[in-house]
Amino acid sequence: EAGVAQSPRYKIIEKRQSVAFWCNPISGHATLYWYQQILGQGPKLLIQFQNNGVVDDSQLPKDRFSAERLKGVDSTLKIQPAKLEDSAVYLCASSLGPGSWGGETQYFGPGTRLLVL
Amino acid sequence: KQEVTQIPAALSVPEGENLVLNCSFTDSAIYNLQWFRQDPGKGLTSLLLIQSSQREQTSGRLNASLDKSSGRSTLYIAASQPGDSATYLCAVRQGSSNTGKLIFGQGTTLQVKP
Numbered sequence: 001e002a003g004v005a006q007s008p009r010y011k012i013i014e015k016r017q018s019v020a021f022w023c024n025p026i027s028g029h030a031t032l033y034w035y036q037q038i039l040g041q042g043p044k045l046l047i048q049f050q051n052n053g054v055v056d057d058s059q060l061p062k063d064r065f066s067a068e069r070l071k072g073v074d075s076t077l078k079i080q081p082a083k084l085e086d087s088a089v090y091l092c093a094s095s096l097g098p099g100s101w102g103g104e105t106q107y108f109g110p111g112t113r114l115l116v117l
Numbered sequence: 118k119q120e121v122t123q124i125p126a127a128l129s130v131p132e133g134e135n136l137v138l139n140c141s142f143t144d145s146a147i148y149n150l151q152w153f154r155q156d157p158g159k160g161l162t163s164l165l166l167i168q169s170s171q172r173e174q175t176s177g178r179l180n181a182s183l184d185k186s187s188g189r190s191t192l193y194i195a196a197s198q199p200g201d202s203a204t205y206l207c208a209v210r211q212g213s214s215n216t217g218k219l220i221f222g223q224g225t226t227l228q229v230k231p
């Protein structure tokens with residue numbers, strides 16, 4: 001079974017530029033998560049999708065971050081404009097979703113490492 | 118607001134030693150607690166999950182305990198090996214169902230020396 005795929009793996013941009021990350025979850029997983037992990041910290045949930053609807057985006061800085069999950073499969077996370085403090089690893093995870101046995105177990109992708117100069 | 122703290126931040130031990138990683142959380146209203154492993158450049162892998170009604174879970178050389186009332190969990194690694202070198206993260210799931218948010222600690226980076 002293929003895991004969660006993310007691209008690109010690394011990205012270097014200058015502040016005020018825009019950047020987009022892509023995630024392809026495990027086939028059949030209804031729930032998709034984007035996390036931000038700053039160096040030396042644990043992951044922080046940015047946004048959670050159930051199919052193509054947003055369940056929780058309370059910690060997403062909506063003035064500069066946006067995310068979508070069209071057709072309830074792949075997802076993109078965008079930052080525009082980027083700030084120095086956005087330097088972090090952006091992790092995508094997916095799970096079967098509520099109603100399934102073990103549906104809360106999250107499977108993580110390798111992450112995209114972003115450096116903002 | 119839930120806060121999860123892990124101590125120590127880093128740990129270096131010789132191969133073969135038994136060790137304990139600590140995790141504490143401020144709000145005992147959790148659904149479950151998970152321990153994850155994170156290798157450099159890779160995502161997180163779930164190691165153990167303890168439901169709020171359970172006291173411990175075991176998998177191979179790993180044993181995790183949970184004391185919900187005191188807001189503490191420990192991950193015990195027996196007979197450590199160089200392959201155990203990684204960052205270990207604990208996370209609590211908020212609320213009363215399996216749809217709650219995961220709140221992570223900052224992790225303990227473990228180095229096991231041959």
